Amino acid sequence: MSQEKEPILKIKNVTKQFDLQDGKKLTAVDNLSFELYSGECLSIVGESGCGKSTLANMITNLETLTSGNIIYNNEDISNLSGEKLRQNRRKLQMIFQDPSESFNSRMRVLEIVSEPLLNFKLMNRAEATLETKKLLQMVGLNEEFISRYPHELSGGQKQRVAIARALSLSPEIIICDEATSALDVSVQEQVLKLLMDLQKEKGLSYIFICHDLAVVRSISDRILVMYLGGIVEVIYSEKLTTAAVHPYTKALLASVFSVEKRKNTEIKTIEGDLPSPSDIQPGCSFNSRCTKYRDICFKEKPELKEIEKGHLVACHLSDNYLL
Numbered sequence: 001m002s003q004e005k006e007p008i009l010k011i012k013n014v015t016k017q018f019d020l021q022d023g024k025k026l027t028a029v030d031n032l033s034f035e036l037y038s039g040e041c042l043s044i045v046g047e048s049g050c051g052k053s054t055l056a057n058m059i060t061n062l063e064t065l066t067s068g069n070i071i072y073n074n075e076d077i078s079n080l081s082g083e084k085l086r087q088n089r090r091k092l093q094m095i096f097q098d099p100s101e102s103f104n105s106r107m108r109v110l111e112i113v114s115e116p117l118l119n120f121k122l123m124n125r126a127e128a129t130l131e132t133k134k135l136l137q138m139v140g141l142n143e144e145f146i147s148r149y150p151h152e153l154s155g156g157q158k159q160r161v162a163i164a165r166a167l168s169l170s171p172e173i174i175i176c177d178e179a180t181s182a183l184d185v186s187v188q189e190q191v192l193k194l195l196m197d198l199q200k201e202k203g204l205s206y207i208f209i210c211h212d213l214a215v216v217r218s219i220s221d222r223i224l225v226m227y228l229g230g231i232v233e234v235i236y237s238e239k240l241t242t243a244a245v246h247p248y249t250k251a252l253l254a255s256v257f258s259v260e261k262r263k264n265t266e267i268k269t270i271e272g273d274l275p276s277p278s279d280i281q282p283g284c285s286f287n288s289r290c291t292k293y294r295d296i297c298f299k300e301k302p303e304l305k306e307i308e309k310g311h312l313v314a315c316h317l318s319d320n321y322l323l
Contacts, residue, residue, distance in 0.1 A: 011070055045252065
């Protein structure tokens with residue numbers, strides 16, 4: 001993705017902290033900054049608990065920021081409320097991991113998909129019904145599905161309905177929060193292809209949150225690696241396996257299981273547990289699990305620096321490429 005383009009979305013020094021009962025603060029997202037470009041698929045990967053979903057919720061105003069700014073089309077949307085917030089959600093939509101939780105079990109597919117069109121008074125009921133049929137066809141479901149209830153749909157069909165609903169308001173950005181993780185592999189492939197086809201057809205920008213590096217490599221322009229609420233590496237997708245620098249990114253790659261791996265190939269796991277976000281220690285956030293640490297790693301937090309065009313790393317060793 002050419003970075004000469006103007007970003008459609010800018011995340012600037014965003015932090016999210018939650019108050020705990022013992023008076024401590026849990027830092028879910030820690031001073032995080034990045035940009036999303038028009039027509040780009042930016043994937044965010046990292047272990048459970050690293051802050052991916054919290055970040056998504058802040059971008060869509062489902063969570064409030066503790067500090068920082070979110071800029072969409074040169075407008076600060078960090079603290080919108082009322083009608084401005086409602087109108088902003090037309091252009092930023094989210095697809096959740098489990099669509100069942102975002103569906104009303106008593107609503108038919110017709111009502112689920114057409115509800116946004118009616119709420120924003122974009123169409124009358126007859127027009128919204130016709131548009132729903134078109135949207136269902138767009139995601140590979142025939143119009144007979146309009147009379148079905150969520151419990152009558154398979155997991156893949158539910159996710160297609162969720163995509164149709166997200167598309168109904170013609171958004172510019174869609175955030176996919178583990179949108180394919182719960183699907184069977186064959187269904188996952190179908191949904192991913194659908195998302196890619198829709199991106200090309202409509203010029204959509206995606207933030208694709210996932211823990212599966214094999215998946216994100218196949219659909220992403222860039223990959224952002226998160227660890228303990230912060231960014232440790234940003235890299236172009238095609239360079240992930242050959243040019244990744246941060247020890248955590250390399251550890252994630254080494255832990256990927258593939259049926260193509262030979263029997264004698266060792267599948268490595270990352271030693272240790274993710275540190276507590278309520279007790280962040282000085283220095284690098286990955287220092288307790290890194291095999292290449294130095295004294296400085298326990299004293300100073302590394303800055304996210306560009307080591308080559310479009311490739312950013314937060315590691316004290318990255319300057320000398322000793323990784």
